[in-house]
Amino acid sequence: MLNAGDRAPDFSLESDSGKAVSLADFPGKTVVLYFYPKDDTPGCTREAQAFSAALQAFADAGAVVLGVSRDSVERHRKFRDKYDLGVTLLSDPELAAHNAYGAYGEKTMYGKKVTGAIRSTFIIGPDRKVKHAFSGVKVDGHADAVLALVRGGGASPTPPAPTKVAAAKSAAPRSPAAKSAAAAPAKKAAVKAPAKPVTKSR
Template identity: 85%
Template structure:
């Protein structure tokens, strides 16, 4: 698999809008390239919806988001329209990009070894170096984590430790906990501190 620090392999894939898309189409932009197994399946749908919901925030951070699977362009269109997705979906039926990024191989599914797409995400900087690489992605919280890394400079931070998958969620929860405890300890002082 392509790792952080590697040069991102270029690709030329057809999108759900019928255009041919490659890294050269996004000069000066950070590219979030995510590979997923199959359109209109539960995990892949949640992932596409999460990235679509965050598209404006990614754009404000100077990034574009591209989803890649083996599905046909026609299937991508149906998937996009069914869920009103905003993320660009790329078709890779011949596994050219999958193989270039090392995301097609043996994986475990329901206790069985099968060949397929290993759900993976790459944050590629404007210099076309891979800033951060995720393998065997867990869907929930992933788009938020990727956005936090893009906002922080494309993932220059150390990779997250296992079990620390969604810093954006835990960061959001922390103030609520401390705010809830503050009034019990010193109700009079809490408002002064927050102002």
């Protein structure tokens, strides 16, 4: 896999609009190139939607976003239209770009070793060098983290709010035993507290 500082390999891939797209098409721009396993699957859909939702923010920061998978141009079109995606999707059925960027190989899925596309993202500067590289990407919050880096902040996005399950667990009433255990230190402290001196009256 490519690392920060490496020269980004050029490519020429057909997009969902039927146009050939390469790095040379974006002079002076930062290019966010992300690889994902398959159109219209849960994680890949959320990732494409997140990048699409932030597309204007990326444009304001001088960046373009390109998604790459092995899917055909026709599948890309259906995926794009089904979810009203704005991000440009590139078809790489021969794995030319995947292999050039190290985004295809062995990975672990459900505890098993398999060979396939590795969810990866590369932030490529106007000088065509890789500025940041992510491998084994976790989808949720990823687009925001990439946008922060493109903007130059480098800060992680605000952590997401607790899920309903986590919130429910934290709000769930404690058992009597748990309440007793929590109250125990206070009682112990009360017992150990020194008694107030008694002043005898004369």
